[in-house]
Amino acid sequence: MSTRPGRTALSGLLGRLAEQLMIWVPLLLAAGHLVSFALWTLWVSFTPSTLIPMSGWVGLRNYTAVLASRNWQIAFNNLLLFGSVFVLLSLLIGLLLAILLDQRIRGENVLRSIFLYPLAVSFVVTGTVWSWLLNPGLGIEKLVHDLGWASFRFDWLIDRDMAIWTIVIAAVWQSSGFAMALFLAGLRSVDNELVKAAQIDGAGPFRLYARVILPTLWPITITVAVIQLQFAISTFDLVRALTNGGPGIATQLPALVVYDLMFQRSQLGRGAAAAVLMLLILLAVLLPYAVWQSIQRRRGGHA
Incomplete structure (x- = not known):
C-alpha cells in the first residue's frame, strides 16, 4: 500500500x-x-563559391556585385511597391470584410468560410489560377471579347509596366481573409459597455467605428x-507560378534573385549574399516589432 503514492508520483514525473x-x-x-x-x-556569402561551396575569402565582393546588379535593383524596387500596396490593400479589405461580418448578418458562417477559403489554397495554385485568368488568350480578356467587346484590353500579365500589379491582385486575394479573421476577432473582443456608452452619447455607426x-x-x-x-519579403512561389519574374525581369523579387543566382547561374556565393540581404530586410521589419511587443508587455505588466 505504501508504494502506490510513490508509483503515482513517478508516473506523473x-x-x-x-x-x-515532445515540446522542446x-x-x-x-x-x-x-x-x-x-x-x-x-x-x-564571403567565399568565391560557384557551383559548389569553396573555401576562401572575398570580403564584400559578392554583396557589392549583387547590390550593383540590375536584377537586384529591379527586385528591390518591386519589393517596395509590392510590399507597400499589398499590405495596405490587404489591411483595408480585411478590415472592411471584418466590419461587414461584425454586423451579425445572415449567412455569416458561409461568408466567413468563403472569405477564408483562399487562405487554404497554396500559393502555387493561386499563382497558376490567376495566370489563367489574366492570360489575354485564355482568361478575362478572351471572355469579354467572346461577349462582343472586341476593343477591351486586360493584358497586364504581358505588360512590363503593369505585370507587378497582377502579383498584388493575387496576393491580396490570397491574404485578405487572414487579415479579416484577425480583425474580426478584435472587433468581437471590444468591450460592450464601451460601445453602449458611445451609442447612448448619440454616436452613429460611422462615428462609433471611427472614434x-x-x-x-x-x-x-x-x-x-x-x-x-514578412510574406511580401519572402514571396517566391506565387511569383514563380504567376509570372516567373517576367515579362523579362519586370516582376523579379529578391527571392527569385536568390533562386536565379544559386540554381540557374551556379553563383552560390552571390546567391548566398542575396539571401543574407533578404534576411537583413526581414530583420528590419521583425526587430522593431519585437521591441514594440516587449514595450507593450512591460507596460501591461506595470499596469
Whole structure:
C-alpha cells in the first residue's frame, strides 16, 4: 500500500518529462536547423563559391556585385511597391470584410468560410489560377471579347509596366481573409459597455467605428501588417507560378534573385549574399516589432 503514492508520483514525473520532451526536442531541432543553415549561408556569402561551396575569402565582393546588379535593383524596387500596396490593400479589405461580418448578418458562417477559403489554397495554385485568368488568350480578356467587346484590353500579365500589379491582385486575394479573421476577432473582443456608452452619447455607426472601435485595433493592425510584410519579403512561389519574374525581369523579387543566382547561374556565393540581404530586410521589419511587443508587455505588466 505504501508504494502506490510513490508509483503515482513517478508516473506523473515521467508524464511531465515526456510532455517537455515532445515540446522542446522538436523546437530545439528546428532552431538548430535554422541557425546552422543561416550561419552556413553567411559563411558562403564571403567565399568565391560557384557551383559548389569553396573555401576562401572575398570580403564584400559578392554583396557589392549583387547590390550593383540590375536584377537586384529591379527586385528591390518591386519589393517596395509590392510590399507597400499589398499590405495596405490587404489591411483595408480585411478590415472592411471584418466590419461587414461584425454586423451579425445572415449567412455569416458561409461568408466567413468563403472569405477564408483562399487562405487554404497554396500559393502555387493561386499563382497558376490567376495566370489563367489574366492570360489575354485564355482568361478575362478572351471572355469579354467572346461577349462582343472586341476593343477591351486586360493584358497586364504581358505588360512590363503593369505585370507587378497582377502579383498584388493575387496576393491580396490570397491574404485578405487572414487579415479579416484577425480583425474580426478584435472587433468581437471590444468591450460592450464601451460601445453602449458611445451609442447612448448619440454616436452613429460611422462615428462609433471611427472614434471608439477602430482605435482599439491598433495592436492587431500592427501585427497583421508585420506578418503581411514578412510574406511580401519572402514571396517566391506565387511569383514563380504567376509570372516567373517576367515579362523579362519586370516582376523579379529578391527571392527569385536568390533562386536565379544559386540554381540557374551556379553563383552560390552571390546567391548566398542575396539571401543574407533578404534576411537583413526581414530583420528590419521583425526587430522593431519585437521591441514594440516587449514595450507593450512591460507596460501591461506595470499596469
